[in-house]
Amino acid sequence: MAIETIINRQYDIACGQADDIGLTGQRIYAMCNLRGGIGKTTLSFNLSYLTDHLLAVDTCPQGNLSYFFDNNYYAGQQINVKDMLLPYLVPGLGRATRAASFIGATNQYFSDKDNYYIPSSEELYLLPSQLITAISQTNGLQQAQKEQAQRSILYSLKTEIEREMAENNLDKCIIDTSPFFAGATQLAWYAADALVIPVRTDQQSVKSLELLIHTLSSPQSEFRKYLSETDRNLPGIQMVVLTHCGWSTVAGARNEPNQQTKVYLKRVYDILSRHRTLLPTGDPDNHLFMLDDFLGSGRISSFESKPIELLQEGETKVIERVRVSVNKSVDKCKNQLKYIGRQLW
Ligand SMILES: Nc1ncnc2c1ncn2[C@@H]1O[C@H](COP(=O)(O)OP(=O)(O)O)[C@@H](O)[C@H]1O
Ligand SMILES: [Mg+2]
Numbered sequence: 516m517a518i519e520t521i522i523n524r525q526y527d528i529a530c531g532q533a534d535d536i537g538l539t540g541q542r543i544y545a546m547c548n549l550r551g552g553i554g555k556t557t558l559s560f561n562l563s564y565l566t567d568h569l570l571a572v573d574t575c576p577q578g579n580l581s582y583f584f585d586n587n588y589y590a591g592q593q594i595n596v597k598d599m600l601l602p603y604l605v606p607g608l609g610r611a612t613r614a615a616s617f618i619g620a621t622n623q624y625f626s627d628k629d630n631y632y633i634p635s636s637e638e639l640y641l642l643p644s645q646l647i648t649a650i651s652q653t654n655g656l657q658q659a660q661k662e663q664a665q666r667s668i669l670y671s672l673k674t675e676i677e678r679e680m681a682e683n684n685l686d687k688c689i690i691d692t693s694p695f696f697a698g699a700t701q702l703a704w705y706a707a708d709a710l711v712i713p714v715r716t717d718q719q720s721v722k723s724l725e726l727l728i729h730t731l732s733s734p735q736s737e738f739r740k741y742l743s744e745t746d747r748n749l750p751g752i753q754m755v756v757l758t759h760c761g762w763s764t765v766a767g768a769r770n771e772p773n774q775q776t777k778v779y780l781k782r783v784y785d786i787l788s789r790h791r792t793l794l795p796t797g798d799p800d801n802h803l804f805m806l807d808d809f810l811g812s813g814r815i816s817s818f819e820s821k822p823i824e825l826l827q828e829g830e831t832k833v834i835e836r837v838r839v840s841v842n843k844s845v846d847k848c849k850n851q852l853k854y855i856g857r858q859l860w
Contacts, residue, residue, distance in 0.1 A: 517784065517799065517800050518777075518780055518781055518784055520800050521780065521784070521800065521803055521804075521805070522770065522771075522772060522780075523770070525770070525804075525805050525851075526770040528804075528850055528851055528854045529847040529850055529851065530850070531850045531853075533854060535854075535857055535858065536796075536801045536858050538753065538754075538795060538796065538801065538802075538858050538859075539795060540859060540860045541707075541708035541709040541753060541859070542680075542686065542687060542688060542708055543673075543676060543687075543688040543689075543690070543706055543707050543708045543709075544688065544689050544690065544707055544708070544709055544710065544711050544753060544859060545689075545690045545692055545700075545703040545704055545706070545707035545709075545710050545711070545750065546558060546559045546689060546690065546691050546692060546710075546711050546713070547692045547700060547703065547704070547710050547711070547712060547727065548694070548712050548713055548714060548720065548723050548724060548727055549694055549695070549696055549700075549723040549726050549727050549730075550694050550715075550719055550720055550723035551693075551694040552715070553713050553714065553715040553720050553758055553759075554713040554715065554756070554758035554759070554806070555575075555691055555692065555713050556575070556579040556580045556583070556691055557809075557813065557816075557817070558711070558713055558756060558758070558806070558852075558855075559571060559580050559689050559691040560580060560583045560584075560820075560822065561816075561822050561823050561824070561852050562689060562852065562855065562856050562859070563618070563625075563630060563632075563689060563822075564624070564625065564628065564822035564824055564825075565822075565824065565852060565853055565856040566630075566687060566856060566859075566860050567628055567629050567630065568629050568630070568684065568685045568686050568687060569628075569630045569631070569685060569687040569688065569689065570615055570630075570631050570632070570633070570676065570679055570680050570683065570685045570687070570688045570689075571584070571618070571630065571631070571632040571633075571688075571689050571690075571691070572596060572632070572633045572672075572676060572688065572689070572690045572691070572703075573596065573632065573633065573634055573635035573691050574596055574635060574639065574672070574690055574691065574692050574693065574699035574700065574702070574703050575635055575639075575691055575692060575693040575699075576635060576636065576637050576638070576639040576640045576693060576699075577635075577693070578634065578635040578636075578637070579691075580632075580635070580691045581595075581632070581634040581635045582820070583622070583817075583820045584616075584618050584621060584622050584625070584632050584634075584820075585616075585621035585622065585634070586621070586622075586820060587621070588634055591636075591637075593616060593634050594611055594613075594614040594633075594634075595614070595633065595634045595635060595636040596614075596633055596634070596635055596636060596639065596672075596699065597635075597636035597638045597639055597642070598611050598614065598636075599611045599614050599633070599671075599672075599675040600642070600671050600672060600675070600699075600702070601645075603649070603667060603668055603671035603674075604645050604646065604648075604649040604668065604671075605645075605649075611675070612678075612682070613679075613682060614633050614675075614679060615631035615632060615633050615679045615682075615683055616631060616632060616633075616634070617630075617631055618630045618631060618632050622820055624820070624821055624822055624825055629684075629685075630685075631679070631683050631685060633679065639693070639698060639699050642698035642699055643695075643697035643698035646668065646697070646698060646701070646702075649668050650665060650668060650741075653665050653668075662743075665741060669701075669702065669705050669741055669742075670705055670706070671702060672690075672699070672702035672703060672705065672706040673702075673705055673706035676688055676690075676706055687860050689711075690703040690706060690707060694723075696730060696737060696738070697737065701737065701738060704731075704738055704750060707750045708750060708751075709750050709751045709752065709753035709795070710727075710731075710750050710751070710752050710753065711753055711754055711756065711859070712724065712727065712752060712754070712755045712756070713755075713756045713757075713758045713806075714755055714756070714757055714758065714779070714783055715757075715758050715759050716757060716758070716759050716760060716761075716775050716776050716778075716779040716780075717779070720779075721779060721782050721783065721786070724755070724783065724786060725786060728786065728790050728793065731749065731750075731752075731793060732790065732792075732793060751793055751794065751795045752787075752790075752793045752794055752795075752802060753795065753802065753858070753859060754802045754803070754804055754855070754858060754859075755783055755787065755802060755803050755804075756804050756805070756806050756855060757776070757779060757780055757783060757803065757804070757805045757806065758806045758808075759806075759807075759808045760772060760776045760780075760805045760806060760807050760808065761773040761775065761776050761807070761808055762776070762807070772805075776805075780803075780805070783803060784799055784803060787799035787802065787803060804851070804854070804855055804858070805851070806848070806851050806852070806855070807844060807847060807848050807851060809823065809845075809848055810842045810844065811839045811840050811841060811842050812826050812841045812842055812844075812845045812848060814832075814834055814839045815830065815832045815834070815839055815840075815841055818832060818834050818839075819832070823845065823848055823849060823852060824849050824852065824853075826841045826845055827841060827845075828841050828842070828843055828845050828846065829841060
């Protein structure tokens with residue numbers, strides 16, 4: 516029954532006519548699922564374009580989001596997330612300040628947006644072991660000092676994000692994360708008010724959603740074990756976005772997901788139904804949305820670091836000797852992205 520509700524709503528969303536859910540907006544979101552290649556960075560990039568006064572933070576050592584914002588990112592000149600976090604782990608280092616850069620300075624499409632970003636660093640691959648070392652060094656302390664020292668480490672990213680948001684007059688934040696929980700993703704979860712979870716229509720993505728939910732909800736997990744029960748509210752799941760959705764092309768079918776999409780929509784829905792307490796409204800209908808396969812539009816958007824919102828049907832581009840074009844469904848994708856953005860902020 517409820518899956519039909521979601522599918523029907525997707526039709527209205529595609530036409531730009533769906534009512535907003537009216538979810539309570541949060542300030543800081545972590546874009547997360549414990550798997551690569553499912554759309555975390557693509558979604559972070561496109562949502563960044565659809566709002567204002569936003570801080571985007573790239574905590575994935577691959578740096579794809581940083582590259583979207585600045586095609587010179589891999590030259591590695593800027594103050595980055597690692598520089599912000601290291602002083603919390605290694606004594607004697609000075610704190611960073613004004614680490615965020617105006618996105619419009621390096622990506623022309625963002626020039627009229629008051630949005631900023633903090634780039635990633637390849638060195639974040641080393642963060643998990645540095646974190647463990649820093650935390651284990653608190654073990655010799657008295658209980659009260661130990662808790663205080665651990666909190667300072669675990670909430671380091673949150674402290675730094677709050678400072679950068681205040682310094683730059685920003686009121687929204689999105690943190691793109693890596694597929695690995697240990698390290699910066701863990702800190703992103705402590706920093707976030709809520710999670711946005713892309714799930715691709717395949718078995719591995721559903722498995723990683725289950726792993727994520729376990730990590731979020733089990734008191735013994737790597738995430739929860741450092742927190743006392745009264746410590747703070749855990750981040751909720753603001754939404755799950757089923758990515759790479761396809762629709763039936765059978766004659767006469769209208770607004771009918773293809774078989775694969777339908778199977779995974781149902782699986783994800785069932786998982787959310789079993790974990791309603793993680794959803795702010797307690798009802799999976801309000802927290803599951805679909806995003807189509809972008810096809811050629813996605814390739815051109817990535818190639819040009821240009822938000823999907825700015826693409827026009829029929830535009831073409833030669834990418835690796837193949838002519839790619841912005842397909843007819845681009846307007847549907849734009850409406851889906853805008854709707855998702857409106858349920859966040
Ligand atoms: N909705 C989508 N439709 C088509 N391709 C997509 C979509 N979202 C992402 N992609 C493509 O899938 C690949 C992985 O996406 P990315 O956002 O980098 O994933 P992640 O950050 O989760 O590793 C990229 O090539 C990207 O262009
Ligand atoms: Mg990514």
